[in-house]
Amino acid sequence: MSITERAAPAWEELVSAALLGTARRRPPIETGDEHPDPAAALLDAAAVATVRRRAGLRPARSAPHPAPAPDDPRPLPPPAARARLRDLLNDRTHQGGSGGGRRGAAPSLAELLPQWLAAAGRHGYRAPAAVLPDLLDAARARTDLRPDALALAGPRAVWLAELNPEWRFALRAGNRGAAGDAAADPQAARRLWAEGLFAERVALLTGVRERDPAAGLALLSGTWAQERAEDRLLFLDALRGGLGPDDEPFLEQALTDRSRNVRATAAELLSALPGSALSHRMAERALACVALDRTGVVPRIAVEAPHACDPAMERDGVTAGPPPGRGERSWWLGQLVEGAPLGIWPARFGGRTPEQIVALEVADDWQPDLHAAWCRAAVRQRDAEWARALLGPPPVPAGAVVAVGDPAKLLSVLPENERAVWVAEFVAGHGLSEAFQLLGACAVPWAEPLGRAVVDALDIAREAGSYPWSFSGVMGLAERCLDPALADRLDPLTATPEDGSNASPGAGAYWSEAFQRLVSTLRLRAAMLAELAG
Amino acid sequence: MVARSVVGMEDTEQRWSVEQVLALAPDAASHKAGTRLAVPGPWSGTGTAGPSGDGGGAVVWGLCAGSGGKPYRTAVDLAGPAFNCSCPSRKFPCKHALGVLLLWARRELPAGTHEAEPPEWVAQWCAKRTAAVREKAARRDGGGAAGGPQAARRRTERRAQRVAAGAVELEARLVDQLRGGLATGREDQHGWHGVAARMVDAQAPGLAARARELGAIPMSGGDWPSRLLEEYAMLHLLARGCLALDSLPGPLADTVRARLGFTTVGAELLAGPTLRDSWLVLAQQDSVDGAMTTRRIWLRGVRSGRSALLLSFGAAGRAPEVALPVGRSLEAELAYHPGGLPLRAALGTRHGPPVPGHTPQGVPVGEALSGYGEALRADPWLDEWPVVLSGVVPIPDQSGWQLADGQGDSALPVDPRRLGRPGLWRLAAVSGGHPVTVFGTVGHRGFTPLTTWSAGDGAAQAVAL
Numbered sequence: 001m002s003i004t005e006r007a008a009p010a011w012e013e014l015v016s017a018a019l020l021g022t023a024r025r026r027p028p029i030e031t032g033d034e035h036p037d038p039a040a041a042l043l044d045a046a047a048v049a050t051v052r053r054r055a056g057l058r059p060a061r062s063a064p065h066p067a068p069a070p071d072d073p074r075p076l077p078p079p080a081a082r083a084r085l086r087d088l089l090n091d092r093t094h095q096g097g098s099g100g101g102r103r104g105a106a107p108s109l110a111e112l113l114p115q116w117l118a119a120a121g122r123h124g125y126r127a128p129a130a131v132l133p134d135l136l137d138a139a140r141a142r143t144d145l146r147p148d149a150l151a152l153a154g155p156r157a158v159w160l161a162e163l164n165p166e167w168r169f170a171l172r173a174g175n176r177g178a179a180g181d182a183a184a185d186p187q188a189a190r191r192l193w194a195e196g197l198f199a200e201r202v203a204l205l206t207g208v209r210e211r212d213p214a215a216g217l218a219l220l221s222g223t224w225a226q227e228r229a230e231d232r233l234l235f236l237d238a239l240r241g242g243l244g245p246d247d248e249p250f251l252e253q254a255l256t257d258r259s260r261n262v263r264a265t266a267a268e269l270l271s272a273l274p275g276s277a278l279s280h281r282m283a284e285r286a287l288a289c290v291a292l293d294r295t296g297v298v299p300r301i302a303v304e305a306p307h308a309c310d311p312a313m314e315r316d317g318v319t320a321g322p323p324p325g326r327g328e329r330s331w332w333l334g335q336l337v338e339g340a341p342l343g344i345w346p347a348r349f350g351g352r353t354p355e356q357i358v359a360l361e362v363a364d365d366w367q368p369d370l371h372a373a374w375c376r377a378a379v380r381q382r383d384a385e386w387a388r389a390l391l392g393p394p395p396v397p398a399g400a401v402v403a404v405g406d407p408a409k410l411l412s413v414l415p416e417n418e419r420a421v422w423v424a425e426f427v428a429g430h431g432l433s434e435a436f437q438l439l440g441a442c443a444v445p446w447a448e449p450l451g452r453a454v455v456d457a458l459d460i461a462r463e464a465g466s467y468p469w470s471f472s473g474v475m476g477l478a479e480r481c482l483d484p485a486l487a488d489r490l491d492p493l494t495a496t497p498e499d500g501s502n503a504s505p506g507a508g509a510y511w512s513e514a515f516q517r518l519v520s521t522l523r524l525r526a527a528m529l530a531e532l533a534g
Numbered sequence: 535m536v537a538r539s540v541v542g543m544e545d546t547e548q549r550w551s552v553e554q555v556l557a558l559a560p561d562a563a564s565h566k567a568g569t570r571l572a573v574p575g576p577w578s579g580t581g582t583a584g585p586s587g588d589g590g591g592a593v594v595w596g597l598c599a600g601s602g603g604k605p606y607r608t609a610v611d612l613a614g615p616a617f618n619c620s621c622p623s624r625k626f627p628c629k630h631a632l633g634v635l636l637l638w639a640r641r642e643l644p645a646g647t648h649e650a651e652p653p654e655w656v657a658q659w660c661a662k663r664t665a666a667v668r669e670k671a672a673r674r675d676g677g678g679a680a681g682g683p684q685a686a687r688r689r690t691e692r693r694a695q696r697v698a699a700g701a702v703e704l705e706a707r708l709v710d711q712l713r714g715g716l717a718t719g720r721e722d723q724h725g726w727h728g729v730a731a732r733m734v735d736a737q738a739p740g741l742a743a744r745a746r747e748l749g750a751i752p753m754s755g756g757d758w759p760s761r762l763l764e765e766y767a768m769l770h771l772l773a774r775g776c777l778a779l780d781s782l783p784g785p786l787a788d789t790v791r792a793r794l795g796f797t798t799v800g801a802e803l804l805a806g807p808t809l810r811d812s813w814l815v816l817a818q819q820d821s822v823d824g825a826m827t828t829r830r831i832w833l834r835g836v837r838s839g840r841s842a843l844l845l846s847f848g849a850a851g852r853a854p855e856v857a858l859p860v861g862r863s864l865e866a867e868l869a870y871h872p873g874g875l876p877l878r879a880a881l882g883t884r885h886g887p888p889v890p891g892h893t894p895q896g897v898p899v900g901e902a903l904s905g906y907g908e909a910l911r912a913d914p915w916l917d918e919w920p921v922v923l924s925g926v927v928p929i930p931d932q933s934g935w936q937l938a939d940g941q942g943d944s945a946l947p948v949d950p951r952r953l954g955r956p957g958l959w960r961l962a963a964v965s966g967g968h969p970v971t972v973f974g975t976v977g978h979r980g981f982t983p984l985t986t987w988s989a990g991d992g993a994a995q996a997v998a999l
Contacts, residue, residue, distance in 0.1 A: 011760070018763045021715025039712035046767035051914045054978040055907040059899050062938035062945035063929050069966035080640070083552050087569055107573060129988055130997040132963040133956055156966050163930045164959060494575075516599070520575025527642070 011053075014046050069159035074126035081120070081531040082128050088113045089134040107521035111480060113138065115444075115525065117148035119532050127152045132160060136167045171200065186215065193219045198231060205238040213242030221250055229259040236265050243269060248276050255315050267317020271339040272380055278316055279341050285313065286340035289333055290370065292349050293363060301349075303366035305329035306336065330369045337373035342386050354389035379409045387413035394425040408441040416443040424453035432457045432474045439474065445483040454478055455490060458515075462493070467507050468514040479518055484526035490519050550612070550859075554888075555635045557818060557857040558615070560827070560848065564625050568632025571598065574644040578605065582638060583652050595656045596634045596643070608634050609656045611663060618659045626852040693737050697794060700736025701776040704729065704745065708770050716752075716762055725749070738776075739795035744769045768915055785874035789913045792873050800880035803869035808882050811835035813842065814863040814891045816920065816973045817984035817998065820854070829854035832920050832973070832984070833868070833879075834894060841920045842868050842879040856881060860985055861996025862888035874912035877920075893971050893987040893994045896924030898939045899946040906976045918975035918982070925969040928961045928983075937981060940969035949980035957983065957999030964988045964997055974999075 010028060017027040027042040076082065091109035120127075127135055132153055139149035150157060150170055161170035192204050209216035220235055227235065236254060239247060247269070254266035255278070270278035285306070293302035306313075309320040309332050317339065322331035342354070349357050362370055371390065378386040387410040411419045423438045432454070442450060454474070461471055468475065493515040559565040580596035595609040598621075606621040608630040617627040637643050652660070707729055711718075726749035733742035748769065751762045775782065775790040782790060813833040820829050831844040846854035858864060867882035897905070902921040909919045925940040935958055938945035948958065964970060964986050974983040987994040 015759050015763050018712055018766070019715055019717045019759050021713055021718065023713045024715065037709060037713075039709040040770075042712055043708060043767055043770040046763050047771040050764045050767045051771075051910060054914075055910045057903050057907065057978065059903060059939075059944035060936065060947055062943045063931050063936055065927050065929060065938060066967045068968050083640075091566060091569060107570070107575075109570065129964045129966060130960055130995075133959040156963065159966060160959070160963055163962065516575045520573040523575070524573055 010045075011049050014042060014049065017042060018046070066159075066163065070155040072126045072154045072156060074124055074154065076128055077120055077123070077125045077532060078534040081125075081528075081534075082131075084528055084531055085116060085120075085127070085131060086134075088116055089131060089138060107479065107517055107524050109524075111476070112521070112525060112528065114145055114148065115480065116528055116532075117145065117152055119529055121148050121151050123532055125152065125532075126154045127157075129156060132157050136160065136170060140167065140169060171203075189215070189219065193223070202234055202238055205235060206241060209238060209241040213244055214246055216242070217247055217250060224250075229262065232257065232259065233261050233265060236262060236269070239269060243273065245273060245275060248273060252277065255317070263315070264317050264319070267339070268380070271317070271341075274341045274343065274381070279339070281312075281316055282336060282339035283341055283344045286336045287344060287348060289336060290348070292360075298361065299350075300361040300363050301366075301370070302363050303333065303370060305333040305366075330366075333366075334369055334373040334376075337370060338376045338380070340377070342374070342377050342381055342383050354386045358389045358392070375406065375410060379406075379413060382413055384413050384415065387411075388418075391422065394422055394429060408437040411438060411441040417447055419443065420447040420450040424450040427453040427457050432461065432471055436473050436477070439477050439481070442481070444481045446481050448483075451482050451486050452489075454482065455486060455493075459493060462507075462511045465507055468511050475514055475518065479521040482518075482522055484522045484529070487519050487522040487526065490515060490522070494519055549641075550635065550639045551862075552636060552639050554857065554859045555632060555639050557859070558627055558635070558853050559632055560625050560627070560853040564627075564629055564632060567629035568636060571629050571633030572636035572640070572642070574637070574642060576600075577634065577637065577644055579653070580634065580637070580643045581652065582643070593652060593656060593660060594634055594638045594643075595652060596637075598630045598633065606630050607655055609652075609659055610635055611660065616663055624850075693796075696736045697738040697741075697796075698776060700733050700738045700741060701773040701794075703736075704733065704741055705770065705773040705777070708766055708773070712766070716759060716766070737795070740793045741769070741772065741776075741795070743795075744772070772915060785872075785912065788872035789874040789915075792871060792878070793913075793915050798871055800869075803871060803880045804867070804882040806869060808867035808869045809835070809838060809840070810865070810867045810885070811838050811840070812863045812865050813868065814894060815858045815860050815888070816894065816922070818858060818860055819984060825850045827852075827854055829856065831856060831858050832975075833858075833864075834920075834922070836863060841877060842870070843877050843920070844879060844881055859888050860998050861891050861987075863891040864888045875909055875916065891996070894922045894973065896922035896971050896973075898942075899923060899926065899937065899944050900939075902946060902976050902981075906978075917977040917979075919977065921974065921976050923972045923974070923981075926972055927967065927969050928958070928965050928972075930958070930962055937972060937983070946976065947980040949977065949982050951979065952982050955999070960997060961986050961999050 013028045017025045022038040022042055027038055027045070029038070029041050029045045077085070088109050135149050135153055136157055139146045139153075146169065153170070157167070157170050161167035189204060189208055193201055196204060205216055205220060208219060217239070220239070224232070239251075251266045251270050251273075255263055255270075257263050257266065267278060270276045271282060273279060289304055289306060291302050291304075293300050306329060309318055309328075313332070313336075314320055318332060318335045320332075322328050345357055346352055346354070349360065352360070358371065358374075361367075374386060375390050377383070378390060391407060391410050391414075411422065414422070419442050423435065423442055426438060427435050427450070435457075439446075439450075439454070445451070446454070455478075458471065458475070458478070462468070494512055556565055556568070559568055576599040577596045578599070580594075582592065582594045584592050592612045593609055594612065595607070597605040598608055599605045600621065606619055608617075608619040608621075608628075610617050610627070610631050615627075617631040619628045619630050621628050621630055623629065634643075651657075726745050730742040730746040730749075733739070733745055744765070748762070748765055751758055751765060754761075772790065772793055775786075776794055779787050779790060813835055816832040816834055818829065818831045820827050822828075827848040829844075829846045829848070831846070833842040833844065834840070835842070844856060844858075846856040848854035864887075865885040867885075868879040869882060870876035871878040871880070902923055905921060906916075906919045909916055923937055923946070926937040926946075927940055929936045929938055929945070934950060934953060935948035936945040937948065952958070961970075961972065961983055971987050972983050973985040974981050976982075983999050985999060986997050988997050
């Protein structure tokens with residue numbers, strides 16, 4: 001249907017006469033007795049032409065059809081779950097309507113979207129096609145949603161993203177899209193690696209590494225010399241997946257790279273390879289600095305920090321210049337110990353376990369530096385035994401909390417149940433005010449006894465008479481992370497108590513509202529999961 | 535109070551779908567607020583009861599804890615539907631009414647609080663409502679408008695004279711503009727607003743709306759002089775039609791009257807002949823103009839194959855009165871407004887609740903366009919003609935979207951005014967490059983997609999666009 005096509009040039013003449021005015025240009029029409037006025041005659045003729053054109057519209061020529069989207073054989077979620085997904089997405093799009101300020105007693109649906117997506121993914125569902133645009137918009141706005149949203153959305157979302165530039169991100173995320181297909185086909189992989197955009201190539205490399213680390217390494221080493229420095233850095237980062245001894249020669253070579261960041265990343269990857277030559281070299285250097293001193297009554301650790309940072313150390317990724325306010329020698333020591341495999345230490349300290357080693361006294365105030373470096377090594381090498389030893393038992397109530405390294409990071413190395421128990425004891429001893437990051441490191445839903453510990457701590461905070469918004473961070477976490485089965489236990493707390501003598505005015509009502517929101521969110525999560533189970 | 539059946543509503547009334555409930559929301563904010571309240575937490579004392587047997591429908595009620603001390607009392611009569619809530623909101627229905635309806639629709643009314651008998655406050659409201667409905671019906675039966683039929687006729691004549699005077703003025707204005715040239719009118723957009731206002735005074739809203747649109751066309755891009763001349767010409771045609779009403783054939787005269795803005799009251803239409811059919815709800819679209827919401831519901835008779843358009847209006851935060859679930863069909867009586875092209879209709883008696891519908895039969899794009907051409911013979915001012923397209927593939931393109939026949943190379947462009955709508959991408963998502971069924975309206979500027987049907991698992995689902 002072509003809107004502008006006219007039967008005769010007459011229409012153009014009518015338009016130009018109309019534009020200029022019939023007083024200036026006579027329209028190309030006979031003016032009979034019926035219309036002495038040429039303007040009225042022009043309108044008559046235009047009306048006839050208009051209706052004739054509209055009534056005679058013909059189809060247009062079709063543009064090339066898009067290639068059909070690949071099939072997605074996964075099942076749809078049950079109807080109730082589909083309706084729920086629409087609600088969750090709607091709440092997001094209508095965000096910023098009335099009542100945006102206080103949260104009230106109703107749950108925040110948008111906060112539950114990540115859980116819904118993850119749970120639906122575990123069931124192996126695909127997203128209904130009609131919600132894909134909303135889902136892609138949500139994932140575009142929130143990067144944390146992307147992996148689960150795109151996995152659920154499947155190949156049709158990639159098909160859509162190829163048509164709509166606003167959803168480009170779906171093409172480059174993870175091993176999906178062109179990169180996902182190519183990762184399985186060596187020839188397509190080589191072509192995409194040679195011709196693809198940077199983001200596609202990163203996705204491809206990540207995808208190939210997941211299937212066949214050696215093939216990924218071969219792709220990268222083939223073009224390594226021609227890549228730009230900032231690209232080399234991100235490609236190197238993509239080798240983290242499937243890292244193994246076979247990568248060592250390549251990484252050793254990267255230690256001499258022109259770019260300092262590339263060198264540092266190569267060194268970091270090598271130090272995470274326990275048998276690598278670099279980790280041996282770092283071990284040697286670290287052992288030269290740290291020894292057991294048996295001269296005293298009680299054996300203790302003696303530290304002799306390095307006196308210089310030689311070129312060989314720099315080549316192995318040690319940064320020579322310390323940040324402001326930090327001594328050179330302690331800076332170098334920290335990097336050496338961090339880069340050395342933790343397995344060398346028990347032999348160094350007469351067969352002591354990590355726990356016994358951590359308990360040893362350290363001479364000359366080196367203890368904070370040494371322990372902090374061990375913490376970083378434990379996190380980098382995912383060593384649960386060392387992480388456990390360094391964390392120690394949760395600090396006792398009376399004692400001040402002395403953070404060794406980053407407890408949340410150390411916790412992440414421990415098994416889920418152990419994490420929950422440790423944080424539960426911490427919360428029982430110290431309350432919630434310092435627990436936010438620790439709670440964030442725990443697996444969802446919170447395993448017992450953690451859930452009970454948090455609920456008890458919230459109850460204590462309420463009885464103490466403070467306002468609930470001092471705990472809004474923890475409350476928000478609890479809404480998302482508590483086991484829904486705890487809802488019934490929480491029910492009594494939703495009643496509005498009399499404000500106690502030491503309570504802030506009105507605090508009781510606000511607490512009751514906060515607990516109502518907590519309970520209804522938990523129930524909603526339970527309903528959500530039940531719907532997905534069908 | 536009247537005795538109610540104490541059986542649960544499972545047995546007496548079809549439960550509404552969530553979409554049906556949300557269609558009642560007067561605006562996006564209420565939609566969201568209602569959804570947020572649709573959790574058991576804040577609710578207590580909820581319950582449902584079947585129809586009262588004296589004209590009142592089934593009721594759903596509950597107490598909702600708000601920020602204040604006293605919970606709000608919310609009750610809904612499903613027959614109207616009618617709403618009652620003790621909250622101060624001016625929205626209608628308010629979020630509490632939507633919340634309790636959503637809970638009910640999802641079978642999530644808090645367990646253990648169902649009551650067979652409505653509490654006193656619900657019963658009182660129901661009784662008052664039934665009485666009011668009866669009174670209104672009695673007033674209507676008892677002679678209608680004040681002053682009797684004679685006065686009514688005089689009023690009609692007076693209005694006809696005013697409208698004709700308006701048409702004369704409008705025609706003079708159009709001719710004047712043509713004499714001076716359309717280009718000189720470019721600075722004169724406010725002029726057309728003034729003309730529109732005088733057409734409102736002349737009780738010719740149809741002329742007023744078209745005059746107002748004329749002001750917006752100049753410099754609106756593309757080939758605006760052509761579009762402007764077309765709209766001048768069509769308005770001229772309408773004004774001429776108005777002045778020649780007596781000499782036009784009956785159906786065309788009715789069409790002209792409808793286009794001028796003369797309407798017939800639904801109740802009067804329904805007193806005449808009606809068409810009973812199973813009406814498939816093809817689409818429901820709301821457009822907001824200032825404080826006024828206009829709702830268009832498109833229907834197609836399963837047995838008669840006829841199309842119908844229900845128009846309803848909502849002012850100032852109120853949702854339009856009629857809401858029907860898209861994709862379902864409804865056994866009901868319709869009465870068409872008079873005109874050469876019966877399309878607009880009034881909804882009369884419903885025989886039962888909406889039941890699951892089906893994917894309608896459609897036509898290829900060529901037939902859709904010739905159908906529109908045919909329809910123009912009866913109503914040359916028609917710019918949205920309902921049509922179901924079958925086997926078409928949506929094609930997103932930088933220059934504009936098309937719906938193309940799955941076979942052959944014919945395509946229908948999407949109306950350029952609809953290009954920004956998110957519904958287009960929903961259509962593309964449902965299609966995935968495969969042929970689909972699409973309902974929409976075709977006009978001289980292209981096609982407006984409104985609903986599609988996705989195969990999914992089992993029965994096809996209607997997807998609003």
